[in-house]
Amino acid sequence: MSLALLTALFGLLVGSFLNVVIYRVPRGLSVVWPPSHCPVCRGTISPRDNVPVLSYLLLRGRCRRCKAHIPLRYPAVELATALLFGAAGYTFGLGMDLARALVFVCVLIVLAATDADRRILPNAVVLPGAAAGLLLSFAADPAHWWVYLLAGAGVGAALLLLWLLYPGGMGMGDVKMGGMLGAFLGGYAALAVFLGALLGALVGVGLMLGGRAGRRSALPFGTFMAFGGMVALFWGRDIWEIYLGLLSGG
Template sequence: MFILYLLIFLFGTIIGSFLNVVIYRLPRNESIVYPSSHCTKCKNELKPYDLVPIFSYIILKGRCRYCGNKISVKYPLVEIIAGLMYLVLFIYFGFSIELLFYLFLLSLLIVIAFIDIEHKIIPNKIILTGLIVGAIFRVLMLNYGVWDYVIGFVLGGGVLLLISLLSGGGMGGGDIKLMAMIGLFIGWKLTLLTLFIAALLGAVGGIILIALKIKTRKDYIPFGPYISAACIISILYGYNLLNLYIKLITG
């Protein structure tokens, strides 16, 4: 079993390495296929031994082999997060169609979170890709019900759209589209829970960032990473949390 878990983790880090390419190139309107991986500073093409997830960063001591410039710690961080979360989802869902579905969603959320942190945008291409895949999956899984997910789509985007209208644009359009996409993936019950958890995480995260003077009250704080984290929490523990809440209010 340990070997299987290790393989799943390593597979996740490989996917994470590809996600790094998407995170870097997509906001710059560059192809994620061509040219091959290269140093963003000196443009030297990277060899296979420069691209081993996590280990290459450690061996190279966080610097480019060719020009010596620092490599952002973001790269191994994305690979570690992807590897760990792929393993967690595998442990939770096992070998199943659901696993593939949620691994795909996880990969999108990682890309969205890191792009939003760095560029303060959520690319429409990622959202559109998620909507297409989510819709196809729900059609294929029609026997398991579809209205929960249609309502999730409308509710996820609708709640944030309403907040945006009432607050005079306090909620970004990317966040609205992201929640609509998530609603299509996880259904309306977990969508509502995701909104609640995201608001809670956002409030706590904002307070910490302001307390540490990383941000000020006037600074824009990306909400996409909090939505992404809340979505994963809901997928893994959502129904347990909902059942606990029902028990608390019913005594």
């Protein structure tokens, strides 16, 4: 069985746990106790109803006991985690680069979902994520350990300056997330932030043209930065080389 397939299957299981983190951490709840349960009827979810993606399909998106609707986000997170884990296994191969990529994917998925759902980037995810990013980056690329420190500090400082100049444009959670991106991506964190800002601008313009948002409507910048982080993780070097080629006229 290939590494990509193994990591994808592992991603399904991890995605199920990430759903717990996404729901509980912003609410200040423990992620280990009590066991998984329906938030409506409070009934414990049995193992047969907790199989990633498959259980959702068999239950037709409803709780077995009370028939409450199960948000589509649950299978979507599980499936997205599986696909991204599989892509990471295929791209990075077995080693510390893969370990760093898998942890990064988990952190980004959680932050993207919590910011989209509740407009929050929890410190309980961002700060441990930044610490894990530095440790894994030091282990994966010990010769350039200083790059990740400087990138984390530099991107965080740049976003902090923007927050001070335009306090309504983002929150401190976005600033901390920018530092975390640097811990995982090094210099490519700047690309992640740029892509996130570009996507956010495009979505904002689209919503305004469709009459679904105004100029002062709040958008989840952390969700867009998470998307930029995913792109930078898999294609950051390629994008940078294309950019340099355009500058040199090659």
